[in-house]
Amino acid sequence: MTNSVMPTYGRLDVAFIRGEGAWLTDTEGKQYLDALSGIAVCNLGHAHPAITQAITEQAATLIHTSNIYHIPLQEQLADKLADLSGMEQVFFCNSGAEANEAAIKIARKYGHSKGVDKPVIIVMDGSFHGRTMATLSATGNSKIHAGFEPLVPGFVRVPFNDIDALRMAISHWPEAVAVMLEPIQGEGGIKIPAPDYLAEVRDLCTQRKLLMMLDEVQTGIGRTGEWFAFQHAEGLLPDVMMLAKALGNGMPIGACLVAGDAVGILEAGNHGSTFGGNPLACKVALTVLNTIENDKLMQNVKTLNATMVHGFEKALSGYSEVKVIRAAGFMFGIELIKPCTVLVQQALENGLLINVAADNVIRLLPPLVINAEEAKLIVSKISKLVIEFIESQEIKCVA
Numbered sequence: 001m002t003n004s005v006m007p008t009y010g011r012l013d014v015a016f017i018r019g020e021g022a023w024l025t026d027t028e029g030k031q032y033l034d035a036l037s038g039i040a041v042c043n044l045g046h047a048h049p050a051i052t053q054a055i056t057e058q059a060a061t062l063i064h065t066s067n068i069y070h071i072p073l074q075e076q077l078a079d080k081l082a083d084l085s086g087m088e089q090v091f092f093c094n095s096g097a098e099a100n101e102a103a104i105k106i107a108r109k110y111g112h113s114k115g116v117d118k119p120v121i122i123v124m125d126g127s128f129h130g131r132t133m134a135t136l137s138a139t140g141n142s143k144i145h146a147g148f149e150p151l152v153p154g155f156v157r158v159p160f161n162d163i164d165a166l167r168m169a170i171s172h173w174p175e176a177v178a179v180m181l182e183p184i185q186g187e188g189g190i191k192i193p194a195p196d197y198l199a200e201v202r203d204l205c206t207q208r209k210l211l212m213m214l215d216e217v218q219t220g221i222g223r224t225g226e227w228f229a230f231q232h233a234e235g236l237l238p239d240v241m242m243l244a245k246a247l248g249n250g251m252p253i254g255a256c257l258v259a260g261d262a263v264g265i266l267e268a269g270n271h272g273s274t275f276g277g278n279p280l281a282c283k284v285a286l287t288v289l290n291t292i293e294n295d296k297l298m299q300n301v302k303t304l305n306a307t308m309v310h311g312f313e314k315a316l317s318g319y320s321e322v323k324v325i326r327a328a329g330f331m332f333g334i335e336l337i338k339p340c341t342v343l344v345q346q347a348l349e350n351g352l353l354i355n356v357a358a359d360n361v362i363r364l365l366p367p368l369v370i371n372a373e374e375a376k377l378i379v380s381k382i383s384k385l386v387i388e389f390i391e392s393q394e395i396k397c398v399a
């Protein structure tokens, strides 16, 4: 059989045909514990009954009209997101890259409104913001740029988690209008900044009248144990926040939220999306938010974060090859001193779905719905694989 899919992904040799909760079943009937959630998307797991019901009922009622008409479900979702985040207004789109594109357009127009002809957005080394031309240009990874030059101009990069570097860049670039960053770098290898970093970025942005634009595409919607990762820093509010991934639990939807100086920048005719915020996507997103709230899933994240961190530390702390274990809610990064991408295949063979970021960081993003038993199973399977990997490498080195 020929396969006409454009080969833009390096795919693992498995296909899933069914899911339930944190479990997936492949074409051979083998079951896998999903510790990746479709890369931070299926926070409610697979085939969640509330999501199934929302999709079927809304599909039987109304899927799509157009943004040339009012969409009551879009208005309800915008109100709900504003309530949960403290942000003021929401633009809806279909993906993380599109949410970031909206943010980039807001930053540029904000700059023009202040008389800056060639606005500059400060972005971070090691960041990931998407695959469109502007978002890949914002991304701090040369592998993502390669082959697509010339990049979109107007981005200046600084090291992540280095407030002095950011201060210097702002002083050096009078055209700087915004700082765009992830509160925790996901693709970059679960990089968690120092506790005060985001607040310091906020202060700098406020002093210099720059927009603080937080890419919460991976960290948002309960993933870190708060609705949004910025809420771990008391009293902090970004000017722009970008969401996607778990907002729809698999139904494509993205959102760009604004507050403060970012409100009112985009006016009628400045931006749009055919599908963005259609009734079906908004109904599902509302159901996602209500389910996380009603089922107290962020409490589950906090409780099981402690269980899992404790489990990993107990099992792996004696191994100097394990450089560091980082965790924020249900974002786990186990950094080894060596590249370990082979572990993805080995985990698959052992019935566990994981991923490796930045070549040497085992990345785990389990669904928020896992129970204590599943959390312990992830810890024991991963710990066993890591120890076997370390010991096999040592044997090779000695030989």
Ligand SMILES: Cc1ncc(COP(=O)(O)O)c(C=O)c1O
Pocket: 039, 094, 095, 096, 097, 098, 100, 128, 129, 130, 131, 182, 186, 187, 215, 216, 217, 218, 244, 245
């Ligand atoms: C932080 C962050 N921003 C943006 C994106 C891009 O999102 P999408 O693939 O929905 O365009 C991702 C995807 O991994 C992400 O992790």
